[in-house]
Amino acid sequence: MKIEILYSEFANLFGDFANVKYLEKCLPKAKFIYTGIEDVPLFTHDKVDLIYMGPMSESNQELVINKLSKYKKEIKDNIKDNTNFLITGNAIEVFGKYIENDDGSKIDGLGIFNVYSKRNMMKRFNTLVLGNFKDIEIVGFKSQFTQMYGDNSNYFIDVVRGTGINPDSNKEGIKQNNFIATYLLGPILIVNPLFTKYLLSKIGAKDNKLVYEDELLIAYEERLKEFKDPNRNLD
């Protein structure tokens, strides 16, 4: 089993790298490949079971778009071939049509999905998110300068509390085949053990028990209760 981590030298903000570390614990026999910004990604020439990329600074988004633009075809082929992707935080924006700055200037994205993002660097948007993915309740946190617009009819989460890709939407993230991208950030695989089980089954590790599964589930149930409490604020 091969798991490719893209650009961990800077796509690692907000505790998201814990997702990778947790997968390493759950999949001790898997090979984890750390692809740097000057490397050719493994997925362009070899089969990979999961591709992960986490959130990054705004200037690094531009760098990543620049590097990945050479591999748009390979990315699209992998999505079509049901390769598993997990993309968290603002890394989702890299795959859209463009990112618009405060001054109206635009940075081209990879254009793989029909969405675009607008930055407001003076306003940090924070919210909890509670939603459903299939029959799994998902809990998470957003913290970002951007909102996304466009067509995410191929969404990841049906939002019950919090926001979708923007405050007027209740559809969060993108899911196409096994490509999953979400603005949710941080250790989402630790905070959502039921989703992690789903992900492990998708990458062919269905029988692997989650490390500290009981404790993760207890913390998850507590968080679910809090997120469902209408007396608790979203921020």
Add this chain to the structure above:
Amino acid sequence: MRYYIALIVSKLAYYMIKLIGKDGTYFPGKLAIKICPDFLKHVKKPNIIVGVTGTNGKTTVCNMLIDILEDNNYKVLSNKKGANINYGIASTFLEAKGNEDIAILEIDERSSKLIYPYIKPDYIVCTSFFRDSVRRNAHPEYIINFINSAIPDNTTMILNADDLICSSVAPNNKHIYYAMDKLDTDLKESINIVRDIRVCPKCHSELKYEYLKYHHIGKAYCPNCDFKSPSPNYLGSEIDFNKMHMVIKNDTKISNYPLVSNSIFNTYNEIAVISLLSELKLTPNEIKNSLKKINIVETRFTKETIKGIDIITHLAKGQNPIACSRVFDYVKHESGSKEVIIIIDDVEDNLICSENISWLYDTDFEFLNDKSIKKVIIGGPRYKDNLVRLLLANIDRDKIVAIPHELDTPNYLDFNGIDKVFILHDLHATDLGFKIKSTVKDRILKEVK
């Protein structure tokens, strides 16, 4: 005209607040700025203004500067009692008597755009820059962009050369660098989860270190191009944490100084202070004599020994992965056998919302997995999340106590064979930390022979 109205109204507010016995509020400053948005531009200021900014260490650096300057008969204006945002600084100037020689202002990084257009510091001391609160400060690049867009051209920057992020601030301004020489405990590679700069900004090669203290702090170089840490003007050297002594090398001059703390991060703060004071032309003897009288401010650190057991309270700011990582590293390296109490949850957030716990996974809880640490007792509303984090840090289950109520934590201490009890507390849990300390003291007095 607007300025004078703002001045009169806000001064009245200030005196009324003083009459009712409230202190440290920034309301008068807020009122002044609401009436006159460029109030800070017009208000009377001392001849010399020093700003202090950075992710961690601002308050410690400010307090040391104030204490030393006052000890050397400077009249100092400071915002030490109040807020480090624009309203707090406005309130500080309102309280001024008008005869102050110098202002020492702790400045919140995110308030740069609201302060620097109006207040032109002669010096800005930068401690270091790391990722901080995810909800407010996002990441260091955001903060640096904020600061760089606002810093006045003529301000001299006092920068940490061992921090490649810090040393890049305000590239067109005059730079004075400080740094720390190699220590025996230095590493070649980082063992921390967080390194906010890992690759060369010019060629993206992985950065290497001649010596590294922690995270990304150390003397760095790119193996592929000429990018490297700048050379310091002030170098803290021959640092001896046993004798509590160091020298500062500046050009050809070498001066001796006592250390105020045995921690590396506070020694960086001290070197920054000595650098700034030297630029202000205080002599080494003047600085040294004042340093001998200084203690780190009590909300940050206390130590008391009861029946041979040290009880140490130490600030460990919640939502700040670097601050907590530094403290955990410090605890690990302290001599003797220890038990550690930790209260770092955001109590208010957990009452009205649900705390974003992402920061726990940027924090090096792994340092607490050490054979000298016999037990970790973590208390607070996020105890279930904290238990998961401690387990994933590979700490033995039977060494962990995770409970909901902070004040119950001392009940789980076992003093047999223990030399030190650490109480690590969030900034907003300082009072709780002191209450816990009091319970620990009582227990030791009753139970330890």
